[in-house]
Amino acid sequence: MQKLEDGIHHFQANYFASNRELFEQLAAAGQQPETLFITCCDSRVVPNLITSTAPGELFIIRNVGNIVPAFGRGPLGGVSAAIEYAVEVLQVGSIIVCGHTHCGAIDAILHPERVSHLPNVTRWLRESERIPQLIADRYGFLEGEAQTTAAIEENVLVQLENLRTFDFVARRLDEGKLKMNGWVFKIATGEVFDYEPRSGQFLKLVPSDETRPPLSERAPAAR
Ligand SMILES: [Zn+2]
Numbered sequence: 057m058q059k060l061e062d063g064i065h066h067f068q069a070n071y072f073a074s075n076r077e078l079f080e081q082l083a084a085a086g087q088q089p090e091t092l093f094i095t096c097c098d099s100r101v102v103p104n105l106i107t108s109t110a111p112g113e114l115f116i117i118r119n120v121g122n123i124v125p126a127f128g129r130g131p132l133g134g135v136s137a138a139i140e141y142a143v144e145v146l147q148v149g150s151i152i153v154c155g156h157t158h159c160g161a162i163d164a165i166l167h168p169e170r171v172s173h174l175p176n177v178t179r180w181l182r183e184s185e186r187i188p189q190l191i192a193d194r195y196g197f198l199e200g201e202a203q204t205t206a207a208i209e210e211n212v213l214v215q216l217e218n219l220r221t222f223d224f225v226a227r228r229l230d231e232g233k234l235k236m237n238g239w240v241f242k243i244a245t246g247e248v249f250d251y252e253p254r255s256g257q258f259l260k261l262v263p264s265d266e267t268r269p270p271l272s273e274r275a276p277a278a279r
Contacts (some may be wrong), residue, residue, distance in 0.1 A: 073261070078111065079111065082111060082112045087140075087146065088112070089113055089115040089146060090148060091113070091150045091151070091155045092114075092116075092142040092150070093115065093152050093257070094117045094124060094135075094152065094215065095117075095149065095153075095154040095156070095241075096118065096119070096120065096121060096154075096159055097119060097160060098245050099153070100158075101243075103116050106241060106246070115138070115142045115148060116232070117132075117138045117262055119234045120177060120181070120185060121164075121181060122154060122155050122215060123181070123215060124181065124219050125183050126221040127221040127222045136222070139222060143203075143224050143228060147233075147251075149233070149235065149261045151219060151225075151234065151237075152239055152240070153236070154239075154241055154248075155238075156242070157243050157244065158243055159208055161184075161211075162208050164177060165187050165188065165211065166188055168181070183214075184214055186214070187211055190210055202205070208276055209238075209251070209258050212251065213238055213251065216236055216238050232247075237250055238250070239258075239261075240254065247260055248260070248261045
């Protein structure tokens with residue numbers, strides 16, 4: 057706790073002092089974030105840090121396993137409310153669902169018996185309960201970590217599908233007013249892999265001034 061209090065003093069004396077105008081402007085004008093960022097609770101994933109974004113730029117939803125309960129099927133609650141507010145009121149232009157490596161939720165989705173003593177976690181992860189079968193059907197040829205990576209990626213894609221079950225999300229996507237991306241953050245390397253629908257693969261994000269090699273020369277990055 058002392059570490060956090062010291063941290064607050066450090067923040068006020070340094071970052072805040074250097075960015076006072078930004079905070080004053082955000083307080084006066086309100087927030088206008090461009091992106092709704094949905095990720096896991098995991099303490100090793102720090103959205104503003106990995107995207108180098110400032111206060112006011114990301115509207116963030118965090119939960120166990122970066123899950124979006126489908127409209128009308130999953131539990132209605134904080135996630136649905138935050139999505140509705142971000143899209144209908146803040147009118148964000150993009151939604152990112154960001155999974156990550158070494159995710160305990162994915163481990164629990166693949167091995168539900170390990171969390172059977174945790175009724176709330178078990179119930180929450182039901183939204184992704186089709187993933188083990190999906191992995192067995194499509195990725196039976198993969199083993200160990202490669203199979204876990206496939207599950208992390210598929211879990212992100214399931215949430216992108218679930219986002220479309222909200223009519224206001226589907227409408228804006230169809231109108232071209234909203235974009236969605238699926239990411240996987242690799243903790244050990246700091247790399248981020250972005251789902252590319254054309255190839256059906258998660259490919260490493262590279263600086264925009266770096267030329268991407270043609271699709272055919274790119275290895276499936278995260279697997
Ligand atoms: Zn996680």
